[in-house]
Amino acid sequence: AQTVTQSQPEMSVQEAETVTLSCTYDTSESDYYLFWYKQPPSRQMILVIRQEAYKQQNATENRFSVNFQKAAKSFSLKISDSQLGDAAMYFCAYRSMGGSEKLVFGKGTKLTVNP
Amino acid sequence: DADVTQTPRNRITKTGKRIMLECSQTKGHDRMYWYRQDPGLGLRLIYYSFDVKDINKGEISDGYSVSRQAQAKFSLSLESAIPNQTALYFCATSDPFGAEGEKLFFGSGTQLSVL
Numbered sequence: 256a257q258t259v260t261q262s263q264p265e266m267s268v269q270e271a272e273t274v275t276l277s278c279t280y281d282t283s284e285s286d287y288y289l290f291w292y293k294q295p296p297s298r299q300m301i302l303v304i305r306q307e308a309y310k311q312q313n314a315t316e317n318r319f320s321v322n323f324q325k326a327a328k329s330f331s332l333k334i335s336d337s338q339l340g341d342a343a344m345y346f347c348a349y350r351s352m353g354g355s356e357k358l359v360f361g362k363g364t365k366l367t368v369n370p
Numbered sequence: 371d372a373d374v375t376q377t378p379r380n381r382i383t384k385t386g387k388r389i390m391l392e393c394s395q396t397k398g399h400d401r402m403y404w405y406r407q408d409p410g411l412g413l414r415l416i417y418y419s420f421d422v423k424d425i426n427k428g429e430i431s432d433g434y435s436v437s438r439q440a441q442a443k444f445s446l447s448l449e450s451a452i453p454n455q456t457a458l459y460f461c462a463t464s465d466p467f468g469a470e471g472e473k474l475f476f477g478s479g480t481q482l483s484v485l
Binding site: 259264288290297298299300301302305346348350357358360361362363 | 403405410411412413414415428429458460462472473474476478479481
């Protein structure tokens, strides 16, 4: 079974600085999807970024980018120029490309942004 | 209006009561999901449905049942609520074959407390 591990329960960053959130996963599959979701205090789940495992190029969405290391099974999220609105829980998630509909989530990292 | 609407937003109930959480969507997606979020555990899949006639158990379906009344409606029932079912419940939809691909669209969640 696939597992997703977020080893940092909490992180903090100064406004305008850069922070990296870690995520590792365990799978025997070669094709899959990886996601980062943001959950602000409003509790809405918001997709931040996604990566297809067959793509070598790291995904980027504005200030958010990932470092996808397939061999190491690592999928970290970098937030540049951090803003107060980035404060939230961040969840890393894995999904198989075929068959199972199960989206496996990590336990989350709480990000605090200090002014 | 939200694309995925969950009702109620919050609910307090007593042990042994039957309770239904409702989800409706205007995205026209065939696939719908119910997840449960517990502090420190991330999200876990309870049930999912590919269409009105196709319902599948997730990893934690015991104690829950679902009904897909229409393409747009997917309800989750707790036949006899117990305190360890206290959690934040999310409904989600997806359309893997559409423009958004594997993206999950979440409702705002229902916070359920079982006393």
